[in-house]
Amino acid sequence: MNTINAVGACCLHFACFTDTFSPDAAMALLRHGAVAEVVAREFGCTPLHWAAFRGHVELCTSLCSENARPTTVDKNGCDPIHYAQQNGHTGCAALLTSFSKQNVAEPSTSADSASNTPPPTWVRCLDHNGSPFYNNSNTGESLWGDEYREKISEDTSG
Numbered sequence: 001m002n003t004i005n006a007v008g009a010c011c012l013h014f015a016c017f018t019d020t021f022s023p024d025a026a027m028a029l030l031r032h033g034a035v036a037e038v039v040a041r042e043f044g045c046t047p048l049h050w051a052a053f054r055g056h057v058e059l060c061t062s063l064c065s066e067n068a069r070p071t072t073v074d075k076n077g078c079d080p081i082h083y084a085q086q087n088g089h090t091g092c093a094a095l096l097t098s099f100s101k102q103n104v105a106e107p108s109t110s111a112d113s114a115s116n117t118p119p120p121t122w123v124r125c126l127d128h129n130g131s132p133f134y135n136n137s138n139t140g141e142s143l144w145g146d147e148y149r150e151k152i153s154e155d156t157s158g
Helices: 013-018 023-031 047-054 059-063 080-086 089-102 145-157
Strands: 120-124 132-136
Touching: 013 023, 013 047, 023 047, 023 059, 023 132, 047 059, 047 080, 059 089, 059 120
Parallel strands: none
Antiparallel strands: 120 132
């Protein structure tokens, strides 16, 4: 189900794509474990880019609930929020904007805090080969395998 083709697209891309749009198929794929944040190599878009383009609020909600990122920028320099706005789907754009802000923590007001940077939010993604990696939704940093485990170990050990 999470296998990708030669351009880095998976089944979920096709269920959300304009010409083959099938919200029911996309929702079924998500219920059965499809990874929501898969960036296609050719255009850099995710299934959420296509669902936002169509303005399908229920599907966008489901994708975001499964860790699709409304702030992922494609090769055109646009994120899903932009596509929803561009196509007049203001309700969908507002929903995506709210999801984009949910994982951002308020800056610390503690006197002993070293910085006002929100704690990292790591999202599991798949690269163009279908290999898992982790992306920090605050900084854009991406780590694979052992690098991720080492970083998390450093962050939790103090």
